Amino acid sequence: GAVVSQHPSWVICKSGTSVKIECRSLDFQATTMFWYRQFPKQSLMLMATSNEGSKATYEQGVEKDKFLINHASLTLSTLTVTSAHPEDSSFYICSARDRASGSFGEQFFGPGTRLTVL
Amino acid sequence: GENVEQHPSTLSVQEGDSAVIKCTYSDSASNYFPWYKQELGKGPQLIIDIRSNVGEKKDQRIAVTLNKTAKHFSLHITETQPEDSAVYFCAASKGSSASKIIFGSGTRLSIRP
Numbered sequence: 001g002a003v004v005s006q007h008p009s010w011v012i013c014k015s016g017t018s019v020k021i022e023c024r025s026l027d028f029q030a031t032t033m034f035w036y037r038q039f040p041k042q043s044l045m046l047m048a049t050s051n052e053g054s055k056a057t058y059e060q061g062v063e064k065d066k067f068l069i070n071h072a073s074l075t076l077s078t079l080t081v082t083s084a085h086p087e088d089s090s091f092y093i094c095s096a097r098d099r100a101s102g103s104f105g106e107q108f109f110g111p112g113t114r115l116t117v118l
Numbered sequence: 119g120e121n122v123e124q125h126p127s128t129l130s131v132q133e134g135d136s137a138v139i140k141c142t143y144s145d146s147a148s149n150y151f152p153w154y155k156q157e158l159g160k161g162p163q164l165i166i167d168i169r170s171n172v173g174e175k176k177d178q179r180i181a182v183t184l185n186k187t188a189k190h191f192s193l194h195i196t197e198t199q200p201e202d203s204a205v206y207f208c209a210a211s212k213g214s215s216a217s218k219i220i221f222g223s224g225t226r227l228s229i230r231p
Contacts (some may be wrong), residue, residue, distance in 0.1 A: 108164070109162045
């Protein structure tokens with residue numbers, strides 16, 4: 001089946017630093033990737049939609065200068081949390097839509113990255 | 119935009135009994151309804167999905183039903199087992215390649231031995 005990986009699986013950083021999270025589709029090409037964040041015991045909240053070769057589309061309330069997204073190839077998207085603060089601590093999850101999946105476009109989710117900002 | 123409501127938020131059932139989770143959606147244009155299982159510290163995993171041209175779909179102990187008129191869809195798990203304990207999310211999407219998936223609030227299912 002389709003596999004999506006994320007790296008790192010967890011990261012601890014100091015306040016004010018930037019952190020990059022990678023999302024890769026391992027055995028399929030993904031024209032579209034999505035980034036979510038999830039707080040404890042809450043649902044997944046979509047942050048942005050990332051299309052290969054174009055600018056990401058951010059959801060209302062998500063700062064694009066804070067959360068930089070780059071979808072450089074059909075198998076890789078990165079999320080950079082810039083000048084991280086403790087309130088950015090969360091579980092970040094990406095998903096990828098298989099280019100060949102047809103009109104319904106099932107999404108495959110990565111294992112998530114837990115970010116802790118001290 | 120689309121809004122997905124999910125009930126109950128927590129559910130505890132005896133091992134071997136059935137569990138039912140219900141969701142409603144607001145956008146009549148939604149036509150793809152996936153269900154995800156999320157274990158602690160992991161990403162969501164698709165367990166079953168249904169498209170709007172189908173009323174019911176079954177995969178072993180898991181079944182999903184869809185009522186387009188009422189904008190309701192439900193997940194049914196029969197013969198529950200301890201490994202079914204997890205958080206389950208319903209979701210809705212318009213199904214095009216660029217469409218967002220909107221998640222419900224989640225149901226924490228606990229299976230009592």
